[in-house]
Amino acid sequence: MKIFINLPTWLGDCVMASAAIYGIKEKFKEAEFIFFGSFVAGEFFKDFPNSSFILENKKRRYLQALFLRKNHQFNLAFSFRSALSAKLILKLLKAKKKFCFDKTIIKEEHQVLKYLNFIENALSFKISPQTLQLPIKAKFNAPLTLKNGKKILALNPGASYGSAKRWEEEYFAKVGLYFAKSHEIILLGAGGEEAKICTKISEILAQNGVKAKNLCNKTSIHTLTQNIALSDLFLTNDSGTMHLGAALGVKMLVLFGPTKFTQTSPWQSKNAKIIHLNLACMPCMKRVCPLKHHRCMKDLNPQMVIEKLKEFKT
Structure with a gap:
């Protein structure tokens, strides 16, 4: 066959x-x-x-x-x-x-x-179970506690679809600063525009005395999966990397703006939460904000996200 x-x-x-x-x-x-x-x-x-x-x-x-x-x-x-x-x-x-x-x-x-x-x-047959499966096997299946007693907060600020799906770099940095006492910060992403975004977040954190590990464009899909699996908390835009987090079942908060979360939210993940606003212009499904204000992401402020992340028992 x-x-x-x-x-x-x-x-x-x-x-x-x-x-x-x-x-x-x-x-x-x-x-x-x-x-x-x-x-x-x-x-x-x-x-x-x-x-x-x-x-x-x-x-x-x-x-x-x-x-x-x-x-x-x-x-x-x-x-x-x-x-x-x-x-x-x-x-x-x-x-x-x-x-x-x-x-x-x-x-x-x-x-x-x-x-x-x-x-x-x-x-003409029924597929069961209807669960996501990863041909790539992560090395660890549980969050890692580092020698300094901290856990890992992974930030994924990119989204290949377009800028409309991306939360603000400064907002990601503020979340990193809030959790820096209890978590080491790692930045995940691909090359190109995502690399620039991760570099900017890393610079903002460094200016405030927090050293992040920037892994953007430095991982294969296999090692990317490993890093997500090792994370205690995973904050991400609606992206391909988010779906890896869903398949791994990690504690994950997903930021939704212009896309339909009913169709692309984390699939059957008990540990995933989503956060979004309810603006009249949502979801527009556009790569770039057609109204040029990007309120669906800009009005979703860091404090709202921090409070949602605190709901996870770390």
Whole structure:
């Protein structure tokens, strides 16, 4: 049995699709999987059992599909992406049955359920349990207490989707300063704009006598997962990294602004809380605030977040 899967592009979507993909694995226990997709998707699923991965080359993706057509006969082919390019790749493959996720189906339900329904309807079976699973295994499964008696507060101030999802750098710094007596501060994120954000937060903390460990753009997905697992508290924007925290079950507070928390909130995580305002313009689902005031995040002040974090028993 050979199964092709075109993976979601982004880390968060990969995590949310994991319940459905492990459901396929549970139904076809002996199947060989060939994954296709972005670098991030490949890194996330690289330890998936009995699988191989092909990194998508956007300029040569159709040649890659033709190569797969020539060398593989698939029993099943799935695309968790619904872009035209993904549909064309699926069309080029040799497969007995092909299924493509349709994101145009408008349902006010969580993205995890959308992916689960996609696979359940395709294969006519019920996936159980409907839980997120990480092919990447964290080294520790509990918060770490350091030699100085402190625990770890992890701050994740980035969000690849756009600036509208990001809380203010100064606000993250104020939270770090409040918890500095009881927690060591670590900063998590990717490169580019996120690196600049983490550097600014680190500088603000340093100016106030607090040394943070800036791990932005210095971790693989595997070590990023480890660092989240070791944290006593995890403060994050709505992001792919947030979904790792949900899968790990860490004590996590998620800051929501322009996005629909009903569809992308932490999935089945007893230790996760969300915080958001209720403005008339929310959720706009835009990458940049169309009204240019960004009140959904700016009016969500640090003291509100600190009080919500204090609800966790650290």
